[in-house]
Amino acid sequence: MRQFAMVMDLNKCLGCQTCTAACKTQWTNRFGREYMYWNNVETQPGQGYPKGYMDYNAGWDEKGNLKKGGLPRIPEDYGIPWEYNYKEVLNGDAKTLKPDSEPSWGANWDEDEGEGEYPNSYFFYLPRICNHCTNPACLAACPNKAIHKRKEDGIVLVDLKRCKGVRDCISACPYKKVYFNPSRKKEEMGIAGQSEKCIFCFPRIEKGLPPACAKQCVGRIRHVGYLDDEDSHVYKMVKKWKVALPLRPDFGTIPNVYYVPPLSPPKFNEKGLPSNASIGGEVTDEPRIPMEFLKKLFGSEVENALKTLKDEMDKKAKGEKSELMDILIAYKHSEMFKI
Ligand code: SF4
Ligand code: SF4
Ligand code: SF4
Ligand code: F3S
Numbered sequence: 001m002r003q004f005a006m007v008m009d010l011n012k013c014l015g016c017q018t019c020t021a022a023c024k025t026q027w028t029n030r031f032g033r034e035y036m037y038w039n040n041v042e043t044q045p046g047q048g049y050p051k052g053y054m055d056y057n058a059g060w061d062e063k064g065n066l067k068k069g070g071l072p073r074i075p076e077d078y079g080i081p082w083e084y085n086y087k088e089v090l091n092g093d094a095k096t097l098k099p100d101s102e103p104s105w106g107a108n109w110d111e112d113e114g115e116g117e118y119p120n121s122y123f124f125y126l127p128r129i130c131n132h133c134t135n136p137a138c139l140a141a142c143p144n145k146a147i148h149k150r151k152e153d154g155i156v157l158v159d160l161k162r163c164k165g166v167r168d169c170i171s172a173c174p175y176k177k178v179y180f181n182p183s184r185k186k187e188e189m190g191i192a193g194q195s196e197k198c199i200f201c202f203p204r205i206e207k208g209l210p211p212a213c214a215k216q217c218v219g220r221i222r223h224v225g226y227l228d229d230e231d232s233h234v235y236k237m238v239k240k241w242k243v244a245l246p247l248r249p250d251f252g253t254i255p256n257v258y259y260v261p262p263l264s265p266p267k268f269n270e271k272g273l274p275s276n277a278s279i280g281g282e283v284t285d286e287p288r289i290p291m292e293f294l295k296k297l298f299g300s301e302v303e304n305a306l307k308t309l310k311d312e313m314d315k316k317a318k319g320e321k322s323e324l325m326d327i328l329i330a331y332k333h334s335e336m337f338k339i
Contacts, residue, residue, distance in 0.1 A: 003132075005225065005227045006257045007233065007258045007260065009330075011260060011263055012328075035081065051079075058172050068171045068172055130198035131255030131256055135252065137173055137252075142163075164190075164194075165193045181196050210224050210333075215333075220333075234258070244305075247259060263309060266285065
């Protein structure tokens, strides 16, 4: 059994959502999937997408018991799409654009908010797809064995011939990366909807093409390949350099999407705070993004990963060679995608 994997370098993500648009136009702009973002890019710290997805107590506990979590509400926790009064503005009947409803939440409602007090405020972008986990909670939770993991590449798929819309897969996934499609009804079988999710663009991979979200990524942050291919960037970053880490390893599903964690500038001391602006700021040894927060997201290995990144960056800056920095610079698509 092989495992196809993705590594995303969070130091280069622009939050441009080109990946989101690539996935949406390819897979989710029709047939009841319109509300779904199989690929989303959220701001962290933040509520994420769907709202508060990390707080559902889903996945596996330390003893290997499945935790059923719960179901996000459609549409409230995903966000109700709204339109603007374009026609009125165009016809001169209104001067400013206004939403056609009174939205109170949406995907990326808290974009770019982050946390911290200026000048020590911080945030970063976290792009997310299904992790095609090695121990998928979605698969284990389905009473109809409608979710399977392919032997040839480890891609996790919903079998729509078996899915009866039970939705335990959605409850159990701690990343909330399975979505319910109420329009996939089969009345003769009493089925009032079915689940759908990121398919890792398997029809493209089978043709030797990278997933749409990776190919279109403007920041060139996404590398894909097989975890046992020692020539692949994913192998080198995950296994050799150990700078790519899974999101929330404590959820127990063993994700196969990995992140190069974000470096951050040092914090200013109290002289740098706005009330003391006239004194000017002095930098401390503390990173702007709190280490405890990064450990919560990426596990305790994040400290070593950041140290390796910093050391290799310093080497490159001095004109020395660095295999890791050359990988992260991502000179050529042909090297980033080993399929
Ligand atoms: Fe299943 Fe969720 Fe893991 Fe995807 S991220 S394989 S949906 S448990
Ligand atoms: Fe969408 Fe394909 Fe990316 Fe999955 S791998 S999020 S299906 S574009
Ligand atoms: Fe980030 Fe790339 Fe998506 Fe832009 S396209 S938001 S750089 S992952
Ligand atoms: Fe199973 Fe989820 Fe369908 S639990 S039946 S795959 S909705």
